[in-house]
Amino acid sequence: MPLFTNIEDMRRVYQRKTPRMFYDYTESGSWTEQTFRENTSDFSRLRLRQRVAVDMSNRSTATQMIGEDVSMPIALAPVGMTGMQCADGEIKAARAAEAFGVPFTLSTMSICSIEDVAEHTTKPFWFQVYTLKDDDFMRRLFDRARAAGCSAIVVTVDLQVLGQRHKDLKNGLSAPPKLTPKSIANMATKVAWGLGMLGTKRRFFGNIVGHASGVTDPSSLSSWTAEAFDISLDWARIAKFKEMWGGKMIIKGILDAEDARMAAKVGADAIIVSNHGGRQLDGALSSIRMLPSILDAVGDQVEVHLDSGIRSGQDVLKALALGAKGTYIGRAFIYGLGAQGQAGVTRALEILHKELDVTMALCGERNVRDLGPHNLIQPHGFGDPQVAL
Numbered sequence: 322m323p324l325f326t327n328i329e330d331m332r333r334v335y336q337r338k339t340p341r342m343f344y345d346y347t348e349s350g351s352w353t354e355q356t357f358r359e360n361t362s363d364f365s366r367l368r369l370r371q372r373v374a375v376d377m378s379n380r381s382t383a384t385q386m387i388g389e390d391v392s393m394p395i396a397l398a399p400v401g402m403t404g405m406q407c408a409d410g411e412i413k414a415a416r417a418a419e420a421f422g423v424p425f426t427l428s429t430m431s432i433c434s435i436e437d438v439a440e441h442t443t444k445p446f447w448f449q450v451y452t453l454k455d456d457d458f459m460r461r462l463f464d465r466a467r468a469a470g471c472s473a474i475v476v477t478v479d480l481q482v483l484g485q486r487h488k489d490l491k492n493g494l495s496a497p498p499k500l501t502p503k504s505i506a507n508m509a510t511k512v513a514w515g516l517g518m519l520g521t522k523r524r525f526f527g528n529i530v531g532h533a534s535g536v537t538d539p540s541s542l543s544s545w546t547a548e549a550f551d552i553s554l555d556w557a558r559i560a561k562f563k564e565m566w567g568g569k570m571i572i573k574g575i576l577d578a579e580d581a582r583m584a585a586k587v588g589a590d591a592i593i594v595s596n597h598g599g600r601q602l603d604g605a606l607s608s609i610r611m612l613p614s615i616l617d618a619v620g621d622q623v624e625v626h627l628d629s630g631i632r633s634g635q636d637v638l639k640a641l642a643l644g645a646k647g648t649y650i651g652r653a654f655i656y657g658l659g660a661q662g663q664a665g666v667t668r669a670l671e672i673l674h675k676e677l678d679v680t681m682a683l684c685g686e687r688n689v690r691d692l693g694p695h696n697l698i699q700p701h702g703f704g705d706p707q708v709a710l
């Protein structure tokens with residue numbers, strides 16, 4: 322059993338164990354991948370202020386996100402096709418999150434269905450929806466999420482059109498994977514992955530196939546997705562989703578102060594400052610750099626969360642010190658899942674927790690709620706979206 326001491330260790334094992342098309346699907350950004358790279362590198366521009374001889378006993382990372390208790394403010398982000406990274410991946414990740422006391426967000430484009438995840442967990446999870454044209458289908462999704470006991474929906478607003486990732490096109494990404502001589506040759510070397518997949522029935526998009534009209538089998542899915550996304554989305558429609566759902570709504574994919582104001586206006590309970598992990602608009606600034614201007618605009622009106630680029634507990638601390646009330650990890654938990662299944666997701670959470678906790682201590686803080694700009698040393702212009710650093 323390898324000793325994982327950081328998230329990067331897990332990425333390397335995940336890469337070894339996972340078919341290339343699914344590893345590449347995770348580990349890429351759109352076009353030149355500039356935004357994907359800067360999401361992580363910009364965290365290292367922020368430095369930490371060391372303090373000594375302060376009482377570091379009885380530390381706590383516990384707080385709340387949208388009024389729900391969390392053992393640390395790190396949720397699992399919605400990740401499509403998680404069940405292709407590892408058999409029954411969504412169920413495994415949800416169970417690990419539940420045991421750790423952090424929120425799990427299920428993607429619309431998951432392999433395990435809403436009902437499946439609900440059946441295998443005991444606490445409410447969050448459900449992510451894309452903004453689709455078909456009202457009936459949206460209503461049915463909300464009904465299913467309600468019946469499954471989901472406590473919030475996460476509406477992803479940064480995907481009206483799809484960013485292009487070159488590798489996905491070249492690899493012919495699909496679920497289940499298309500069998501070509503190249504993909505078969507590659508999958509044949511991923512024995513544990515293959516055995517897992519042979520042992521599960523969950524190999525299709527569980528929330529879509531058999532639920533969206535006209536999608537009865539996986540082959541009709543691709544034409545459905547091309548048609549389904551609402552290219553004419555506007556704020557009135559987002560407000561309508563809040564009304565249709567009737568519960569807590571988190572708006573995901575905000576990267577601009579103007580949009581943040583609109584999100585607050587339509588009654589979001591929280592927004593996620595996010596560029597979709599660098600998978601949509603290449604050339605956009607990193608989430609961590611956009612966070613300060615968004616907090617200035619709406620920090621007193623709506624809870625502000627952040628994702629994109631988090632690979633360590635130190636990154637989490639930096640986002641919280643700038644003012645975010647919660648964070649999400651996408652790739653960091655997928656690495657753990659692909660490396661070691663449910664235990665790997667637990668290990669990823671343990672690593673992040675330890676890094677957050679020890680960094681808090683060395684910064685002279687005992688409570689995650691007390692973190693603030695006083696813990697950081699920032700380069701000039703870091704939080705100014707008009708300045709290219």
Ligand SMILES: Cc1cc2nc3c(=O)[nH]c(=O)nc-3n(C[C@H](O)[C@H](O)[C@H](O)COP(=O)(O)O)c2cc1C
Binds near residue numbers: 398
């Ligand atoms: C493989 C992969 C699939 C994703 N699928 C979805 C999705 O279905 N819905 C969604 O809202 N975001 C999706 N995202 C974006 C994540 O929710 C999150 O914003 C992003 O991963 C954060 O960046 P990080 O991976 O650097 O932590 C996906 C991200 C990855 C890496």
